[in-house]
Amino acid sequence: MQERALKVLEFTKVREQLQEHASSSLGKEKISQLVPSTDFEEVVRLQAETDEAATILRIKGNVPLSGIHDIRAHIKRSVIGGILSPHELVQISSTIRASRQIKHFIEDLAAERTELPILLEQVEQIIPLTNLEQAIKYAIDESGEVLDGASDLLRSLRSQLRSNEARVREKLESMIRSSSAQKMLSDPIVTIRNERFVIPVKQEYRGHYGGIIHDQSSSGQTLFIEPQAIVQLNNQLQDIRVKEQLEIERILIELSAKTAEHESELKIIVSILANLDFIFAKARYGRKIKASMPTMNHEGRISLFKARHPLIPIEEVVANDIKLGNDYTTIVITGPNTGGKTVTLKTVGLCSLMAQAGLQVPALDGSELAVFDSVYADIGDEQSIEQSLSTFSSHMVNIVDILNNVDFNSLVLFDELGAGTDPQEGAALAISILDEVHKRGARVIATTHYPELKAYGYNREGVLNASVEFDVETLSPTYKLLLGVPGRSNAFEISKRLGLNERVIQTARSHVSEDANQIDKMIASLEESKRHAEIEHQEAREYLKQAEKLQQDLQKEMIAFYEQKDKMYENAAEKAKDLIDEAKDEAEKVIRDLRKMRIEKHAEVKEHELIEAKRRLEGAVPEVKKSGRLMDKKNKKHAFKPGDEVKVLTFNQNGSLLEKVSAGEWQVQIGILKMKVKEKDMEYISTPKQVETKPMTIVRGRESNVKLELDLRGERYEDALLRVEKYIDDALLSGYHQVSIIHGKGTGALRQGVQEYLRNHRSVKKIRFGEAGEGGSGVTVVEFK
Incomplete structure (x- = not known):
């Protein structure tokens, strides 16, 4: 790719803006080297990794990438035998901790069925150096100070140091509190010069305390003297400090050697963290400029x-x-x-x-x-x-x-x-x-x-x-x-x-010229035609929306009508059953009375005649159907199957069977409408001839690979709604309680269509826009009943 084109098209400025979204110097360095690739497979992979990072930002809002440092120079110095400073060791520990956190973060997301193959492959290369991280953490605090607990000897030396310092201060404070010290000292304080405790004595009393002069004021009127009485104590303090520094140096040498042992693992960690920081910087930049993956x-x-x-x-x-x-x-x-x-x-x-x-x-x-x-x-x-x-x-x-x-x-x-x-x-x-x-x-x-x-x-x-x-x-x-x-x-x-x-x-x-005039007139006509076409296109879209809404309203009313009709039939059937039960009870009573009469009065009534009378009574009971009509003999003989042409008796309309939704109930396509119809309300017409195909059985369950989110970005309106319908069915079969549908923000037409469909779905309990960390208004979260 020409460097001149990158400059003229201001790609360098895009790189500068991208660097603002990096979390570390490693990421910024990688961004500074960013150039477009000409390899198709590589570009597809780069886009896919950016999209994975954008998905994580949409779900979680942010990623744990703090505490990353460029430790490559530290690793190199440790390998050649150099002693790393406490601050350098703290940076190594911090970088190891950052690698561990981002590894667990991405692996946990992947375990939640979030598709992150590229990022997961990256973090799988990270070897958590927990032992090295803990060794540094227990020896050095975050400010770079070597802790007392770094070794038993260091703890003992520091305990002695604090004890001796207290004795020196106590001795000096007793000196400056004496009555004679008031006139001989410039200030009644204990201070430090050349790492030794001293007191400020006036020039004329320099010989009173004896000892060693370590410094004097700019005017020469005050001398900072280490009194003879504490010279020995200060010497002991200095000896302990030397031992302390030797022990600290030994601890740093040991930690530096441990760092050198993990050279290859640390280099991999640095490389992976630099790449992850770069990938998430791309995703953050895309979110800032409201970009999408092409x-x-x-x-x-x-x-x-x-x-x-x-x-x-x-x-x-x-x-x-x-x-x-x-x-x-x-x-x-x-x-x-x-x-x-x-x-x-x-x-x-x-x-x-x-x-x-x-x-x-x-x-x-x-x-x-x-x-x-x-x-x-x-x-x-x-x-x-x-x-x-x-x-x-x-x-x-x-x-x-x-x-x-x-x-x-x-x-x-x-x-x-x-x-x-x-x-x-x-x-x-x-x-x-x-x-x-x-x-x-x-x-x-x-x-x-x-x-x-x-x-x-x-x-x-x-x-x-x-x-x-x-x-x-x-x-x-x-x-x-x-x-x-x-x-x-x-x-x-x-x-x-x-x-x-x-x-x-x-x-x-x-x-x-006449030609130029003709061209201008032609252009003006084209512009006018284009404007009219755009207006008509917009009007057509509005009409389409109205028609879709009308269809949805009609479907709702038809469903409500069917439900009310079925309820009325059920009520009528219950009442008829009650009347019939009363009639049967009365008939039983009549027969009992007849039997009693025969026994008591020796009436000439035969037993088989009584049974026949009862049978005739039972046969006289009419069979009441919910649909209000007797079952069609044609349906009793035919086993319905998808594709059959049927007549829906309740509407006197022909349709075709799509699929069986429950026992005795089918989804039927009547024109542009789809509705559920019971078998008793249908009359079989014919079965269209089908091209023979090998049968396929699809079994879905919790183990089926149904994602927790459906991405509709870039789909046409009609195709998107078909995908939503199928996806909701798959999600319900998989036993999900909540899923996300990504439709983007755009013009809002796709979002409105998807949400209108979901509001009318019988299995949807509630819908809402995604939270800030879930994608905002570009995502609809669906909860099932």
């Missing part, structure tokens, strides 16, 4: 939805849809100065470089970018004073270099192609250069002022005209990119709005 390809396709320039504040930048590489490989953008042409060029180029470097891009979910071998950019006024080149010459030197190297897998960005020379020659040169690059199969975006290039896209296959919109009413650009519409001159309209005489404007129009 789909990568190696066919030269670019498809950016609502793409923004990452270096322009979000509240100021205008988002644009940009497509290249499918039906056309070259875009020629025309339009006024300061209209956003150059920003569009840089947006495409910078997003491509960011994607190839493993960074997410500031565009909506579903965006797609290609992995190019080279990205070339000729942008801006790069006049070279050293080479005595004009602006035109400077650009031409760069263009010559591009033409010498460009191939089919290159992205080429030309800003104001052919500018800086005679307009007629510049336009001819621009057309020739575009033809050459286009012929080689490269992806090209060029901006120009030349009117000759407006017709360029109409007579060349694979070339598309585009422009940046200009609002004549406000006399300002809207920065909106219009694909398929060439830019047109607004000079006459602007002049008219500013008050120029109409006669002058008409005279000016007469000097413009």
